[in-house]
Structure formats: C-alpha cells, structure tokens
Amino acid sequence: MAENRLTHPCEAIVMGGSTGSIEVLLSVLPQLPDPLSFALIIVLHRKNTADSTLANLLSLKTTIPLREVDDKDVVRPGTIYLAPADYHLLIEQDRTFSLDDSEKVNFSRPSIDVTFESAADVYGSSLVGILLSGANADGSAGLRAIKKAGGLLVVQQPETAQVGFMPQQAILNTAVDYILTVPQLIDFIKSLNLTH
Amino acid sequence: MITEEDVDLLLNDLLELYGYDFTHYSRASLKRRINRLLALDKFPSFAELRYQIRSDAHYLKRFVEELTVNVTEMFRDPLFYKSLRTTVLPTLTSKPFIRIWHAGCSTGEEVFSMAILLKEVNLLQKTLLYATDLNPEVLETARKGIFALGPMKQYSENYILSGGTADFSTYYTAQYGHVKFRNDLAEKMVFSTHNLVSDRSFNEFDLILCRNVLIYFDKDLQQRVLSLFDESLGPLGYLALGAKETLNFSSLKPMFRQLEGEKIWRKIG
Numbered sequence: 001m002a003e004n005r006l007t008h009p010c011e012a013i014v015m016g017g018s019t020g021s022i023e024v025l026l027s028v029l030p031q032l033p034d035p036l037s038f039a040l041i042i043v044l045h046r047k048n049t050a051d052s053t054l055a056n057l058l059s060l061k062t063t064i065p066l067r068e069v070d071d072k073d074v075v076r077p078g079t080i081y082l083a084p085a086d087y088h089l090l091i092e093q094d095r096t097f098s099l100d101d102s103e104k105v106n107f108s109r110p111s112i113d114v115t116f117e118s119a120a121d122v123y124g125s126s127l128v129g130i131l132l133s134g135a136n137a138d139g140s141a142g143l144r145a146i147k148k149a150g151g152l153l154v155v156q157q158p159e160t161a162q163v164g165f166m167p168q169q170a171i172l173n174t175a176v177d178y179i180l181t182v183p184q185l186i187d188f189i190k191s192l193n194l195t196h
Numbered sequence: 197m198i199t200e201e202d203v204d205l206l207l208n209d210l211l212e213l214y215g216y217d218f219t220h221y222s223r224a225s226l227k228r229r230i231n232r233l234l235a236l237d238k239f240p241s242f243a244e245l246r247y248q249i250r251s252d253a254h255y256l257k258r259f260v261e262e263l264t265v266n267v268t269e270m271f272r273d274p275l276f277y278k279s280l281r282t283t284v285l286p287t288l289t290s291k292p293f294i295r296i297w298h299a300g301c302s303t304g305e306e307v308f309s310m311a312i313l314l315k316e317v318n319l320l321q322k323t324l325l326y327a328t329d330l331n332p333e334v335l336e337t338a339r340k341g342i343f344a345l346g347p348m349k350q351y352s353e354n355y356i357l358s359g360g361t362a363d364f365s366t367y368y369t370a371q372y373g374h375v376k377f378r379n380d381l382a383e384k385m386v387f388s389t390h391n392l393v394s395d396r397s398f399n400e401f402d403l404i405l406c407r408n409v410l411i412y413f414d415k416d417l418q419q420r421v422l423s424l425f426d427e428s429l430g431p432l433g434y435l436a437l438g439a440k441e442t443l444n445f446s447s448l449k450p451m452f453r454q455l456e457g458e459k460i461w462r463k464i465g
Contacts, residue, residue, distance in 0.1 A: 069440075070440050070442065071410070071440050071441055072415055084439075087411075090222070090224035090228065092224050093223065098224055098225055098412075100222075100224075100228075100411065101411070101438075102229070114228065118228065121197075121224070121227070
C-alpha cells in the first residue's frame with residue numbers, strides 16, 4: 001500500500017462522518033500542515049439548517065482555508081471543503097463541485113456515499129477515503145467505489161469512535177487499508193502531504 | 197457503473213430522437229441518476245437501458261422523470277420566505293397587476309407556498325402565478341394541489357419560521373394520507389410545460405423564482421438561463437435562486453443588486 005501511495009500521490013482526501021465525528025475533526029484539523037498538497041473534502045451528516053455555523057467553527061481550528069462549498073466551486077489543493085447542509089456534494093471531471101438536492105441516500109443529505117462514489121470516479125487511485133464515527137451505514141458503498149478505482153481506504157478504529165457502527169460496517173463490508181486511532185490518523189494525513 | 201462514453205451515447209439519443217437536450221447538465225449528477233435508474237429498473241446492462249429508451253416512448257417518459265430531480269418542499273429555507281414576505285412583496289403592492297414565474301416548479305410545493313404568502317398580504321387576487329417545468333407529469337401533481345400528509349408537520353414549522361401567523365392546517369383538508377390545498381389558492385395559478393434549455397421567454401414578470409434548478413446545469417447553460425430570466429424580468433423585477441446558487445459569476449451581475457444576505461437579486465440596469 002505504501003508503494004501505491006508513492007506512485008500515485010494523493011490528489012484529494014474525502015472524509016465522511018456522522019455522530020461523534022465533529023469531535024474528531026476538532027482534534028485533527030489543528031494538527032494538519034499548512035499548506036496542504038491536496039484538497040480535503042469533508043461530508044458530515046448534519047441538521048438541515050441553511051446556516052454556516054459549522055464551517056465557521058471548523059475554520060477557527062485551522063490556518064488552512066476552509067469553506068462550505070458553493071455550486072461550481074473549483075476544487076483546489078491546499079483547501080478544506082465542507083459539504084453544505086441539505087445538498088449532496090459531487091465532483092465533476094473538470095475538478096469543480098456540483099450540488100444536487102435529489103432524494104436522501106441512507107436517510108442523509110449530504111450523503112457520504114454520494115460524494116465518495118463521485119470522487120472515486122474523478123480521482124481514481126490518487127484518492128484517499130476516510131470514514132469516521134457514526135451511527136449508520138453511509139460511507140461503506142462509497143469506500144467500495146474508491147477501492148475499485150484504486151484509491152486508499154482508512155477508517156477510524158471503531159473502539160475509539162464515539163459511535164463505532166459506521167466504521168464497523170465499513171470494515172465488515174470492505175477491504176479497508178488502515179484502521180487508525182485519531183493520533184494515528186493525524187500522522188497518516190501528514191504523511192500524505194508532499195510539502196512536508 | 198456506466199462510463200462517460202455511455203452517458204454521451206444516451207444524451208445524443210435523447211437529443212436526436214426526442215429533442216431533449218441534457219448535454220449541458222452537470223455530468224456527475226446525471227451519471228448518478230442514470231446509474232440509479234439502472235439499478236431501480238433492474239437492467240442487466242447499459243445496452244439494454246439504451247435500447248429501451250430508443251425503442252419505447254413510454255419508458256422515455258419515466259426516464260426523463262427520473263433523470264430530472266423532483267425533490268421540493270413547502271417554505272423551503274424559511275428565512276428566504278420571510279424576506280419575500282417582508283422585503284419583496286411590499287414593494288409590489290402599488291402595482292395594478294403582478295406576474296410571478298416559478299421556473300422548474302416541479303410538483304408545485306413552492307408555488308402553493310407563494311400563494312399562501314400572497315393571500316396573507318392581500319395580493320393574491322391581483323397576481324398571476326405562472327408555474328412551469330419541463331416534465332408534464334410533475335405539473336399534473338402541482339395542478340391538483342394534492343400532496344402527501346407526511347411532511348406537513350415540517351412544512352407547518354417552516355411556515356411559522358417564515359413569519360406565518362395563521363394556523364397552517366386551515367389551508368388544506370386532509371384525507372387518506374394526503375392533503376388537498378384550498379381551491380382559492382390555486383385559482384391564480386397557470387401551469388405549463390417550459391424547457392429552460394430550449395424554450396424562449398413568454399412574458400414579463402415582477403418576480404422569477406428558480407430555486408435549485410441551476411445547480412443541475414453547467415456554467416454555460418447557467419449563463420444562458422440567467423439571460424433568459426433577465427429578458428423576462430420587468431424593470432426593478434426580482435430574481436430568486438436556491439440557497440447555494442448565485443449570479444455572481446454571470447455577466448448579468450452589474451445589472452442586479454443582491455438583497456442583503458439573501459439569494460434574491462433586484463434588476464437595476
């Protein structure tokens with residue numbers, strides 16, 4: 001797997017989570033190197049409110065530019081993107097985001113599966129998918145798509161997650177590459193960064 | 197999973213055989229919906245789906261219906277409706293006649309929301325609400341004004357957050373798991389098919405609402421549709437978009453002024 005990474009540098013990380021994953025992000029984000037050599041795209045299950053409190057909260061934790069995605073934003077390395085509430089987040093072949101307000105998937109909009117599958121289609125083996133704490137099975141199908149496209153899969157160690165169900169489902173249903181604690185996850189993401 | 201080439205083939209078929217032009221729709225979303233339909237209708241292969249679309253006009257109807265997204269709700273983004281109520285509609289009161297266009301109205305929940313607003317500020321009787329969609333099936337639902345009972349609790353909460361003070365349930369009667377909205381709300385509605393990709397402007401409006409439609413288009417098509425709206429707006433008319441949509445990247449930007457904190461633009465040029 002390590003060789004895999006060297007021959008295919010990471011172009012983007014997609015990270016998904018539900019219950020208990022905001023706490024993980026609050027630990028991870030302050031530790032990430034700035035500049036990042038890849039785009040970090042975050043999909044969190046959240047309440048259906050149109051405000052951007054969460055983006056504001058997360059951006060306080062990092063010097064890396066962090067924004068909630070608007071339709072047709074360009075995906076740039078060195079930026080952290082947050083899927084907006086109540087929209088699915090997809091990525092186009094030309095590395096722009098598009099939004100979609102179609103039916104909920106896994107009772108969720110945004111759905112982690114939707115973003116992961118779309119990112120797998122675009123980034124192939126230069127994609128890393130990370131699945132965090134959560135109480136439903138969203139993300140497993142997305143991780144399978146990333147694997148099929150040659151990307152790397154990482155899940156939070158279920159025992160260390162506030163709710164272990166989501167990473168557990170992924171481990172049961174997919175050949176994940178790494179099962180990591182939060183400190184290990186931080187080191188792993190740092191190791192993907194080409195500028196450090 | 198289908199390939200980019202498969203999507204190209206299908207889009208060509210739809211254009212050449214039926215005149216539906218989806219070539220400037222957002223690709224990722226289209227591809228996902230085609231994959232979804234492959235699974236829903238249990239096609240063994242892409243080739244069989246393509247054959248069905250090419251040879252069966254009845255299936256084509258279903259395909260277009262499923263390809264286009266028809267998810268909507270009443271008083272979606274309540275603060276948006278609050279702005280309509282408190283900022284936009286009061287500027288229209290002196291007009292002898294008001295024309296509003298809901299472009300891409302889907303099953304009509306937002307059209308009924310608007311009719312309720314207009315009723316409450318005493319403007320409904322002098323307003324015409326044009327509601328259009330490219331899909332005749334969803335317009336049929338909208339015309340009937342019959343919606344599922346399930347989401348009414350959510351809609352009632354949205355209504356209250358939007359500044360509504362009446363008892364929301366007075367606007368409909370519930371029966372057998374569905375609700376029917378009052379006939380006096382629908383009296384001023386005109387439903388018609390209109391394809392934003394291929395059809396022209398058909399009137400001059402004081403307010404155009406097109407919410408969460410542009411996100412399905414690529415930038416070129418967004419620009420074309422925004423120009424169509426510009427042509428269709430009277431002086432000082434309003435354009436209202438979805439929560440994540442903007443005309444900031446469009447050449448029209450200098451001719452419009454955005455209302456503070458809202459996805460509502462007023463035509464000033």
